[in-house]
Structure formats: C-alpha cells, structure tokens
Amino acid sequence: MTGRLLTARQVAGQLGVSPATVLRWVRQGDLAAIRLPSGALRFPETALDDWLAARATPGRGAPSTTPGAANGTLTSLVPSTTDDEE
Numbered sequence: 261m262t263g264r265l266l267t268a269r270q271v272a273g274q275l276g277v278s279p280a281t282v283l284r285w286v287r288q289g290d291l292a293a294i295r296l297p298s299g300a301l302r303f304p305e306t307a308l309d310d311w312l313a314a315r316a317t318p319g320r321g322a323p324s325t326t327p328g329a330a331n332g333t334l335t336s337l338v339p340s341t342t343d344d345e346e
Contacts, residue, residue, distance in 0.1 A: 265294065265302035274308075 268286075272279040285291035286301060291311060293301040 264305045266305055266308065268293075268301055268303070271303050271308060275312075 266274075268279045268282045272282045275282070282291065282303075283301070286293045291303070292307055293303050295301055
C-alpha cells in the first residue's frame with residue numbers, strides 16, 4: 261500500500277464534518293478504514309479520494325466559466341443600471 265494514512269480527525273477536517281461523523285460512517289459501513297494493531301483507525305488518502313469521487317453529484321460543483329474568462333475579461337452577471345433607473 262502506498263500513500264498517506266489519515267486519522268479520523270484529519271478526514272473530518274478535510275470534509276468539514278466532526279470526527280464523530282467520520283466514525284459513524286465507519287460503523288455504518290459507508291467508509292472503509294484500516295484498524296492498526298493498537299486499535300486506532302486510519303484512512304488511506306487514495307481510498308478517501310475514491311470514496312468522495314463515487315459520491316460526487318454529477319453536473320454540480322464549480323460554476324462554469326463565463327464568456328471571456330479565458331482571455332482575462334470577465335462579464336458581469338449582474339445587469340448594469342442606467343442613470344434613469346436609479
């Protein structure tokens with residue numbers, strides 16, 4: 261096995277949840293973990309990445325770029341007002 265092993269606290273910090281939530285996911289069988297001889301749980305970073313990818317919502321996430329973003333010009337998403345509209 262290669263890659264880093266993360267603690268429940270590190271996984272929780274990356275996902276923005278509490279360590280108790282991470283441990284609950286393990287108990288429910290939703291998230292795989294490795295139990296060390298000491299009894300501590302560890303999470304392979306690559307397995308966590310795969311777990312997240314499998315649960316990603318298709319078609320959501322980062323907004324698409326606006327026209328002109330590639331050449332450095334951004335278009336406003338808020339319509340501009342004219343003097344007579346104020």
